[in-house]
Amino acid sequence: MNRFAVFVLLAAVALVPGACGQGQPLTLSSIGAIDAHAHVYTADPQVVRFLEKLNLRMVNICVIDPKDRGFEQAEPQHTAAKALYRATGGRAAWVSTFDAEGWEKPGFANAAIAQLDQTFRDGAIGVKIYKTIGLDIRSKSGQYLMPDNPVFDPIMEAIAARGKTLYAHLAEPAIAWKPLDPSDPDTSYYESNPYWHVFRRPGVPSKDQILAARDRLVARHPRLRVIGCHLGSMEEDIAEIEQRLEKYPNFAVDMAARVVHLSRQDREKVRRVLLKYPDRFLYATDFVLMTWNDAGKSLRNWQAELERDWKFLATAETVEMQGRKVQGLALPGEVLKKIYRENALHWAPGIVNTK
Numbered sequence: 001m002n003r004f005a006v007f008v009l010l011a012a013v014a015l016v017p018g019a020c021g022q023g024q025p026l027t028l029s030s031i032g033a034i035d036a037h038a039h040v041y042t043a044d045p046q047v048v049r050f051l052e053k054l055n056l057r058m059v060n061i062c063v064i065d066p067k068d069r070g071f072e073q074a075e076p077q078h079t080a081a082k083a084l085y086r087a088t089g090g091r092a093a094w095v096s097t098f099d100a101e102g103w104e105k106p107g108f109a110n111a112a113i114a115q116l117d118q119t120f121r122d123g124a125i126g127v128k129i130y131k132t133i134g135l136d137i138r139s140k141s142g143q144y145l146m147p148d149n150p151v152f153d154p155i156m157e158a159i160a161a162r163g164k165t166l167y168a169h170l171a172e173p174a175i176a177w178k179p180l181d182p183s184d185p186d187t188s189y190y191e192s193n194p195y196w197h198v199f200r201r202p203g204v205p206s207k208d209q210i211l212a213a214r215d216r217l218v219a220r221h222p223r224l225r226v227i228g229c230h231l232g233s234m235e236e237d238i239a240e241i242e243q244r245l246e247k248y249p250n251f252a253v254d255m256a257a258r259v260v261h262l263s264r265q266d267r268e269k270v271r272r273v274l275l276k277y278p279d280r281f282l283y284a285t286d287f288v289l290m291t292w293n294d295a296g297k298s299l300r301n302w303q304a305e306l307e308r309d310w311k312f313l314a315t316a317e318t319v320e321m322q323g324r325k326v327q328g329l330a331l332p333g334e335v336l337k338k339i340y341r342e343n344a345l346h347w348a349p350g351i352v353n354t355k
């Protein structure tokens with residue numbers, strides 16, 4: 001999850017101006033950018049000051065990853081996310097989660113809904129489901145639990161009925177099913193998190209099977225807004241994303257930790273899809289800050305990544321993306337405003353809409 005360790009970029013003093021035409025040049029601050037997917041489980045005053053200084057908002061996403069320290073259960077994440085939500089006056093909106101591990105127990109769905117309802121009363125604007133579904137959790141008889149299992153239907157309907165959003169991180173980059181390759185941008189993650197490198201793991205569903213089950217879930221709940229995390233795990237090929245955006249009007253994707261994957265594809269092809277669906281991409285970083293991290297250093301890395309990504313999306317300059325030099329996409333100002341702010345407000349309503 002934490003891919004930040006790889007970034008050793010120097011933070012520029014000034015934010016890079018955007019490529020919009022008229023008036024003031026656009027910046028992250030002038031847009032009032034929203035990082036639509038991050039993980040900050042501390043209300044350290046440095047975080048509050050950082051968000052205010054950059055005029056940045058974020059969606060703080062709770063997630064259960066039994067293999068990742070600090071993420072093992074919904075708590076203490078929910079409590080920490082609520083504390084940051086309050087400390088920032090709503091600048092850090094939050095998304096709750098539920099434990100899918102007990103899915104075979106009677107009353108599972110109702111218990112999950114009751115728990116989620118409490119988080120909605122505490123301000124949560126959505127619910128996260130995670131790659132444990134598809135890649136980890138199994139039935140008593142050994143079958144992998146898939147995202148379209150009917151056990152989730154009442155939960156999905158409840159989320160939709162309450163006007164909340166589903167954040168779905170299902171499946172993984174393709175390298176998870178292949179031998180690790182040093183030239184792949186995700187290899188370092190699997191070196192640090194070998195549990196999620198499922199190459200040659202017997203019986204594990206393929207990426208295509210998990211994404212097909214995810215697609216059936218999205219299709220079965222047309223009233224539910226679904227944000228596919230990490231480019232909907234279709235980070236290798238923007239044409240795959242395009243196909244889903246065409247097919248499922250209730251589906252959008254966040255860019256968390258995947259701007260680099262866009263930079264590795266054909267520039268014109270990526271640009272064409274972003275311009276064709278400017279309302280369906282949400283900028284995000286997947287920034288992680290735990291209580292035991294050095295907050296100052298982490299925040300500098302976050303700012304460096306925000307600035308690097310802005311340079312890539314907003315300008316035609318040469319940008320270094322994880323060791324590769326690429327030309328920025330120079331997206332128009334109106335598109336940048338959508339990707340950096342308006343789409344998050346639309347797809348994840350409840351983020352405080354003030355400047």
Ligand SMILES: [Zn+2]
Nearest residue numbers: 001037256286
């Ligand atoms: Zn994440």
